[in-house]
Amino acid sequence: MKPEEKITKLREELHRHNYLYYVLDKPEISDYDFDRKLKELQDLEEKYPEFHDDNSPTLRVGGAVTKNFATVVHEHRMYSLDNSYSKEDLENWEKRIEKQVDGEVNFTCELKYDGASISLTYEKGEFKQAVTRGDGIQGDDVTNNVRTIRSVPLRLKGDYPQKFEIRGEIVLPYEGFAHLNAARVEAGEEPYANPRNTASGSLKLQDSAEVARRPLDCLLYSLGGNLPGIETQYESLQKARKWGFKVPEEAKLAKNLKEVMDFVNYWDVHRHDLPYETDGVVVKVNSLHQQEELGFTAKAPRWAMAYKFKAEQVSTKLNRISYQVGRTGAITPVANLEPVQLGGTTVKRASLHNADQIEKLDVREGDEVYVEKGGEIIPKIVGVDFTKRDPDSSPTKYITHCPECNTELVRNEGEAQHYCPNFNGCPPQIIGRIQHFISRKAMDIEGLGGETVALLVNEGLISNYADLYELKKEQILPLERMAEKSAENLITGIKNSKKIPFERVLFALGIRYVGETVAKKLAKHFKNIEALRKAEKEELESVDEIGDRIAESVVEFFANQENVKTVERLKGYGLQLEISAEKLANQTSKLEGQTFVVSGVFEMSRNDLKKLVEDNGGKISSSISSKTSYVVAGENMGPSKLAKAESLQIPIIDEKKFLQMIE
Ligand code: AMP
Ligand code: ZN
Numbered sequence: 001m002k003p004e005e006k007i008t009k010l011r012e013e014l015h016r017h018n019y020l021y022y023v024l025d026k027p028e029i030s031d032y033d034f035d036r037k038l039k040e041l042q043d044l045e046e047k048y049p050e051f052h053d054d055n056s057p058t059l060r061v062g063g064a065v066t067k068n069f070a071t072v073v074h075e076h077r078m079y080s081l082d083n084s085y086s087k088e089d090l091e092n093w094e095k096r097i098e099k100q101v102d103g104e105v106n107f108t109c110e111l112k113y114d115g116a117s118i119s120l121t122y123e124k125g126e127f128k129q130a131v132t133r134g135d136g137i138q139g140d141d142v143t144n145n146v147r148t149i150r151s152v153p154l155r156l157k158g159d160y161p162q163k164f165e166i167r168g169e170i171v172l173p174y175e176g177f178a179h180l181n182a183a184r185v186e187a188g189e190e191p192y193a194n195p196r197n198t199a200s201g202s203l204k205l206q207d208s209a210e211v212a213r214r215p216l217d218c219l220l221y222s223l224g225g226n227l228p229g230i231e232t233q234y235e236s237l238q239k240a241r242k243w244g245f246k247v248p249e250e251a252k253l254a255k256n257l258k259e260v261m262d263f264v265n266y267w268d269v270h271r272h273d274l275p276y277e278t279d280g281v282v283v284k285v286n287s288l289h290q291q292e293e294l295g296f297t298a299k300a301p302r303w304a305m306a307y308k309f310k311a312e313q314v315s316t317k318l319n320r321i322s323y324q325v326g327r328t329g330a331i332t333p334v335a336n337l338e339p340v341q342l343g344g345t346t347v348k349r350a351s352l353h354n355a356d357q358i359e360k361l362d363v364r365e366g367d368e369v370y371v372e373k374g375g376e377i378i379p380k381i382v383g384v385d386f387t388k389r390d391p392d393s394s395p396t397k398y399i400t401h402c403p404e405c406n407t408e409l410v411r412n413e414g415e416a417q418h419y420c421p422n423f424n425g426c427p428p429q430i431i432g433r434i435q436h437f438i439s440r441k442a443m444d445i446e447g448l449g450g451e452t453v454a455l456l457v458n459e460g461l462i463s464n465y466a467d468l469y470e471l472k473k474e475q476i477l478p479l480e481r482m483a484e485k486s487a488e489n490l491i492t493g494i495k496n497s498k499k500i501p502f503e504r505v506l507f508a509l510g511i512r513y514v515g516e517t518v519a520k521k522l523a524k525h526f527k528n529i530e531a532l533r534k535a536e537k538e539e540l541e542s543v544d545e546i547g548d549r550i551a552e553s554v555v556e557f558f559a560n561q562e563n564v565k566t567v568e569r570l571k572g573y574g575l576q577l578e579i580s581a582e583k584l585a586n587q588t589s590k591l592e593g594q595t596f597v598v599s600g601v602f603e604m605s606r607n608d609l610k611k612l613v614e615d616n617g618g619k620i621s622s623s624i625s626s627k628t629s630y631v632v633a634g635e636n637m638g639p640s641k642l643a644k645a646e647s648l649q650i651p652i653i654d655e656k657k658f659l660q661m662i663e
Contacts, residue, residue: 003048010041014057015155022150022217023246027626035593055127055147055154062148062208069140069204075165076224078119078133080299081112081282081306087261090283093305094257100302101290107254108233109263111271112280112306113219115171116200118146120220123163125156132203142203146170148212153244160243165224168245172199173276176215186515188328190417193353193380195277210547217276220245232286250274253286268309280308313372314347315385316340320365321352321396323403327432328512329420331399331409333358335369335381342373350379354416355398364393404428424562430464431457433510437465441516442508443497447489455479465508466566468494469573502528502576509567512553520614521545522554524587528578529567533558590662591618595627599641600634602655609655616662624650632658 001009017034021027027034042058045051084090097105117133130146132139146152149170172180172195180198181191192198202214223236230236234253241247250267254260264281271278285291285303294302317338324332333352340347350371352358361384363369368388369381401408402420404427409418420426434453438445445468456462461475471494473487500508503523507516514522525543526532532554540551557563571577596613598606598620609632610620624631624644631637631645631652645652653661 003044004051007041007044007048007051010037010044011053011056012155014038014041015153018057018060018150019153019157019244021626023153023244025626030629031595031627032593032629057154060148060150060154060212062144062210062212064144064208065206066142066144066208067206069142071134071138072129072131072141073138074119074131074134074136078117078136078139078167079296079301080136081304082297082300083280083306083308085308085310087257090257090260090305090307097285097290097294097302101285101293103287103290105290106232106286107257107260108237108251108284108286109254109260110221110237110251110282110284111248111267111274111278112282112308113169113171113221113248114196114277114279115169115219116196116203118142118168118170118203118218119224120146120152120166120168120218121164122156122160122166125160127152127154132200140204144208145203145205145211146218148208149216149218151246152218156243158242158244161227164227166220166240166245167222167224168218168220170199170203170216170218171195171276172202172214172216175275176217180214183515183517187513187518188326188510188515189513190326190330190332193351207547218246219276220247221251221282226288231288233284233288233291234286236288254283264307271309278309279311280306282306311372311382312342313370313382314340314342315368315370316347318363318365318367318369318381321358321363323399325402325404325420325426325428327429327436327510329423329426329429331402331418331420333398335363337369337371340371342371342379347371347379350381352381355411355418356416358396358398362395364389364396366390366393402426423560424464427457434462434465434468436510437508438468438497439508442504443500444504445493445497447486447493452479452490464566466569466573469498469570469575498574498576500576502579505570505575505577506532509557509563511557513550514554518546518550523579527584529571533564533567587615587617588662589617591616593617594629595619595621597621597624597628597631597641597645598634599631600637602632602634604655606634609658612658612662624648630658 014034014037017027017029038058041056045056045058084093094105119131119133119139120127121129127147129141130143131141134140147154174195177192177195177198184191198214199216202211202216205211220240221237223230223240227236230239234251237247237251252263254263260283267278267281283305285294291301291303296302318335319338320336322334322336324334326332333354335350335352337348337350352363361381363381363384368385370383370385371379372382373379398418399409402422405420405422405425407420407422407426410421411418420429423429431454434457435450437443438448438453456476459479461471462468471491473491476482476487476490477484503520506523506529507514507519521543522532526535535554537548537551537555540546540554541548567577591613596618598609598613602609613620621628624641626648628645628648628650631641631650633642633652633654642652
C-alpha cells in the first residue's frame, strides 16, 4: 500500500474507533491496539508531512497554543432561553403559542446540560470551527481546544449536508471532574469549585494539550439554518446522531403538556443518575415550520422554554467565617453555619472559596445565607437573604495575615487564593507537610498517625520531616497516650521507612504539583535526586507529561537551601534517593499502553502485583471501565466487579497467566 493510502486508511479506522469509544461507549478494540494504530499513524505523518490534515486523529492530543482567541461573529445569533418554574408557567406559554401558530403543537423535551455552550461548523463533513457563545452575537474561536474533545467528531459519516452549524454544550462529567480534583489535591493544588466553571474555563486555556488532558464531553442539541429534509426538532436530533454526534438518548417527543410534565417530573428525580450535571429541561416546539412562525424575542426563541429544576437549597445563619491554612499554605475561607438539613445530610460548614467570592456575594458574619448542593463535594453558599441583614453590619474584611503564624499573606498575579509564604515556620504547613510525608502512599510510616505528628510538632520535638529520623524513644515516651510499646513501634516504623523506594520518597517530599504519578515519571527519568536537583527547567519539561508549572515548582524547591539541606539529611539517614539497581534491571515496557484492574486475594501481595504491572510499563486503575485491558482476578474477587468485567467483555486472567505475560 502507498503511504498516502495507508495514512488515509489509518485515519478512517481511528475516527471510527474513536466514535465507538467516546460517542457510543462500545469499543471494538483494546486501548492498546488503538494506541498502536495511533502511533503508527503518527510515525507515518512525521515521515510524510505533505499529507498533513487538520482533522487527523493524531491531533486530538493537542499541542497547538492559542495566545489570543480570535473574535468571530455568529452567523445566527446564539440566544438565551426563557425560564419557567412551574406547570402554570408552561401552560401560559402553550396558550401564547397556540394563538400564534396553526395546527397541533407537539414538543421535544431535552435535558438542559449545564456547561458551556458551543457552536460547531462543518464543511464537507470535516470539522472546521468552534466558537463560544460569548455575548450571543460574537464569541471566541476555540477550534484548537475543541478539536481535542474526543466526542466531537472530526469527520462525519452518512448523508450530512455540505455545510452547516450545530450547537451544543461542553460539559465535564462528574467522574472526570472528581479525578481531576483528586489529582490536584494530591499535587497540593486547590480543587476546582464545580464542573460547569471548569468546563468553560478549559475552553479558554492557551495550551490545547492541557485541554486534551481534561475529560470533557460535547453534547449536541440543535442544528442551525434550514436543512433540506428535516421538518422537526426531534428528526434533527436523530440525524445529527447518525452523522456521528453525541446526542443524548434521553430526548423525548411529547404530544402535549401532560407528557412534558411527565418528562420533567421523571428527570427532576432521576437527574442524579446521569453522568453529568443538568439544571433543568428544555421544551421545544417540535415542528421547525411552527418554530419559524414563532420567531424570537430580543433575548430568546419563543418556541423554546427552559424548565428549571429546583436546586436543593436551604437558608441558615452564618455564625462565623474561619480561615484554614493548607499544607501548601493556601488559605480557604470556611463558613461555619447553624446546622441545617440539606439533601439528607446535616450541613454545618460550607466553602466560601476565596476573597473574591466573599466580596461578590457580600457575605457577612451573622447573615442569613442560602446554601446549595451542586456538583461539589462540600456545599456552597449561593447568596444572602438581605431582608434579614443586621443594618449595623459592615462588609467582611478578608484577613491580611496568616491566622496561624501571623505572617502577611500574599496573592500571586492571576491566582484567586491567598497564600501564607512562611513555608518553613507556619505550623499547619509544617504539620501538613510531615503528615503528607508519612502518609500511606508516601513513606507509609507504621505506628505514626496524623495526630501524633501534630503533637510532636507542638511539643517542639520535630519541625520538619528529616527530624523524624533523629527521634529517640526517651523523647516520645513522656507524651500523652504514648506507652512503651507504641513508642517502640513508632521508632521501628520510622526506621523501616528507609527502605521505601525513591519514587515514593520523591512524592513524600511534598514538592508542589508533584503528585504520585509525576513523582514516578521524574524518578524514572532522572534516576537519582542529584540529577533532579541539577536539572534545569528545559530538561524537566522534556520529560513526558511534565509541563512548565511542574518544572518551575521543582526548580523552585531545589533553589531553596533549606530544602536542599533537608534532602541532604535524608540521604545521610539512609533513605532511598536513587532508583534501586534491581528496579532498573527489572523495568520493561511489555505492558505499555495497557490498563489493569487487580481484584481479589493473590499468592503474592497485591502491592507487589501492582508494582509488577507498573515496572513493566502498565497502568493500574481501581475501577473497571471500557478502558480496562485486563482484570487480574485472585480468590474472592468481588461479584459486582466480575459482573462488570463480563458485561464489558474484558478479559479476566489469573495470577499465573499474568506472570506469563511479563516473563
Ligand atoms: P441560559 O444560559 O440559562 O439562558 O440557558 C440557555 C443555554 O442553555 C443555552 O445557551 C445552552 O447553552 C444551554 N442548553 C443546555 N441544554 C440545552 C438544550 N437541550 N437545548 C438548548 N439549550 C441548551
Ligand atoms: Zn502561616
